[in-house]
Amino acid sequence: MANLSSRKLFLFLCFFVGAVVLYFLVTKDDSMIVSGKTILEYGSSSRGASKSPSTDTSRKASSDISTGESPSSNLLTGVSSHASADKSADVSSYTVGKPTGASSDISTGLPADTQITLLLRMPGSVMEHRERYYCDLFRTTVLYWPPSYGKTVLVLDDESRKDHEFAEIVNKHARENFPDYKVEVKYEALPKDQSVLDFPSAPKGPGYNRQLWSSFFFDLYTNDPIIAWMDSDVAFVTPVTKSSIFNGTKLRVLGWDCTFHFTWVQEWALTTERALGLPYVADYMSFFPVYIYRDTFVSCRKHILKHLKVTNFEDAFKLFYHDRNVLSPVSVVLSYAWFFERSRYDWNMKLCTDLTEYNKKFPPDSKIRPEHLEDILSEPQTAFHVPYGEFLTANILISYCLTQQEAGNRIDFCLRHSFSLNDNFDLLHHDLQRVRTIRSNPCANGKADYCLQVLGRHYKKVGLEVKENKRKLEWSHVETVEKLAKEIGITCKPLMY
Numbered sequence: 286m287a288n289l290s291s292r293k294l295f296l297f298l299c300f301f302v303g304a305v306v307l308y309f310l311v312t313k314d315d316s317m318i319v320s321g322k323t324i325l326e327y328g329s330s331s332r333g334a335s336k337s338p339s340t341d342t343s344r345k346a347s348s349d350i351s352t353g354e355s356p357s358s359n360l361l362t363g364v365s366s367h368a369s370a371d372k373s374a375d376v377s378s379y380t381v382g383k384p385t386g387a388s389s390d391i392s393t394g395l396p397a398d399t400q401i402t403l404l405l406r407m408p409g410s411v412m413e414h415r416e417r418y419y420c421d422l423f424r425t426t427v428l429y430w431p432p433s434y435g436k437t438v439l440v441l442d443d444e445s446r447k448d449h450e451f452a453e454i455v456n457k458h459a460r461e462n463f464p465d466y467k468v469e470v471k472y473e474a475l476p477k478d479q480s481v482l483d484f485p486s487a488p489k490g491p492g493y494n495r496q497l498w499s500s501f502f503f504d505l506y507t508n509d510p511i512i513a514w515m516d517s518d519v520a521f522v523t524p525v526t527k528s529s530i531f532n533g534t535k536l537r538v539l540g541w542d543c544t545f546h547f548t549w550v551q552e553w554a555l556t557t558e559r560a561l562g563l564p565y566v567a568d569y570m571s572f573f574p575v576y577i578y579r580d581t582f583v584s585c586r587k588h589i590l591k592h593l594k595v596t597n598f599e600d601a602f603k604l605f606y607h608d609r610n611v612l613s614p615v616s617v618v619l620s621y622a623w624f625f626e627r628s629r630y631d632w633n634m635k636l637c638t639d640l641t642e643y644n645k646k647f648p649p650d651s652k653i654r655p656e657h658l659e660d661i662l663s664e665p666q667t668a669f670h671v672p673y674g675e676f677l678t679a680n681i682l683i684s685y686c687l688t689q690q691e692a693g694n695r696i697d698f699c700l701r702h703s704f705s706l707n708d709n710f711d712l713l714h715h716d717l718q719r720v721r722t723i724r725s726n727p728c729a730n731g732k733a734d735y736c737l738q739v740l741g742r743h744y745k746k747v748g749l750e751v752k753e754n755k756r757k758l759e760w761s762h763v764e765t766v767e768k769l770a771k772e773i774g775i776t777c778k779p780l781m782y
């Protein structure tokens with residue numbers, strides 16, 4: 286009796302399971318593909334996710350990122366022993382560390398064509414961010430960033446249909462109007478665990494937290510050895526040169542401690558120290574682009590996991606960020622670089638504190654030395670965070686005219702002004718976000734001569750490049766972007782005056 290009914294139950298169960306499987310096979314719709322993909326990108330090994338075919342090309346791009354990593358070890362979640370993280374670190378240090386000699390750049394010692402990805406993470410569905418991208422970033426990239434330096438990568442929200450639509454527009458505009466400038470769009474899925482971004486005591490909203498979260502994974506969106514960390518609301522302000530990026534093979538880093546009296550900076554210090562188990566070195570939220578070796582991100586994540594004794598980055602993020610304190614990912618990554626990769630970067634910091642006093646918090650082998658300090662920048666800053674320094678926008682035209690003048694070109698709208706190098710003095714400030722509020726003029730008190738020398742050298746160099754046709758400097762590019770922005774309902778404030 287009991288036997289019979291259990292057999293019936295078994296048969297019924299078989300039928301039920303079969304029906305469910307059949308149902309899913311028949312109604313395999315878009316939402317399933319998306320969630321399947323989310324598992325692929327963010328899932329842990331326990332899901333046993335395997336590569337699923339992507340349905341459209343843009344989606345394909347995002348899953349390409351995880352290609353080459355075994356499904357059982359997802360870089361994003363940091364699950365397992367980071368075999369894949371190790372591998373990608375090796376790949377890029379090989380590319381970077383061993384210049385081929387034959388085609389190496391004399392000024393940097395790196396292969397001449399070492400590519401740098403201009404990388405920005407933004408929500409493509411938000412009109413304000415679209416506007417910033419066109420009017421701040423893209424409009425000035427086509428003016429001041431030489432396309433030979435590297436492509437632009439936008440990282441958008443994968444789950445948002447509007448982001449995919451925005452990607453189409455951005456791609457089309459770049460392709461049809463600026464064939465020299467490569468623009469790529471990549472997508473990031475939400476963390477599998479929503480509570481990573483949305484938690485009760487969060488100092489900011491989930492959208493903002495997502496930006497912070499993403500900042501630790503920039504290596505996933507490019508294979509180039511160097512990442513130029515940007516924001517959508519950052520604008521280039523003067524021609525970017527190799528010497529503003531490199532000192533030899535080292536990447537230039539700025540930074541200072543003069544903001545340490547701000548509560549939020551003290552909170553950055555706290556969250557950084559929690560993440561790394563080592564002191565916060567300085568405020569690195571003071572300049573753009575921030576040039577970072579791609580593999581530094583990989584190693585930094587690995588260190589954080591090890592320090593916090595967890596196996597996935599969701600847990601790590603919760604441990605160092607989940608309370609009321611704010612977080613500065615760039616300060617975490619560059620503080621990491623200070624302790625573990627110091628010799629790969631060229632440190633140009635400025636202190637408002639006495640050096641001996643400041644050094645008390647560092648272990649003996651990690652003290653800041655005078656050669657890591659620079660009181661006035663030896664190269665002008667090439668970009669600024671627009672919302673924090675609108676008035677610096679005037680410098681975009683100033684720099685253009687100074688370069689053309691140096692190149693020996695007479696440009697009508699430049700002749701309406703009489704710009705000189707000291708109109709550019711603000712660009713020698715360590716922190717373009719605070720240029721008006723803290724230590725306003727680095728070129729005061731008898732420093733003007735040095736400032737003029739630095740700026741003079743900069744414009745001589747770029748002027749010569751323009752003259753010799755090694756660099757394009759076309760105001761028409763600015764106008765083209767303004768026209769493209771108009772097409773999608775965006776009116777950029779004029780840069781011309």
Ligand SMILES: *[C@@H]1O[C@H](CO)[C@@H](O)[C@H](O)[C@H]1NC(C)=O
Binds near residue numbers: 533631
């Ligand atoms: C480049 O680095 C060297 C030391 O590695 C330093 O002596 C020199 O001043 C640096 N140059 C600039 C322009 O910062």
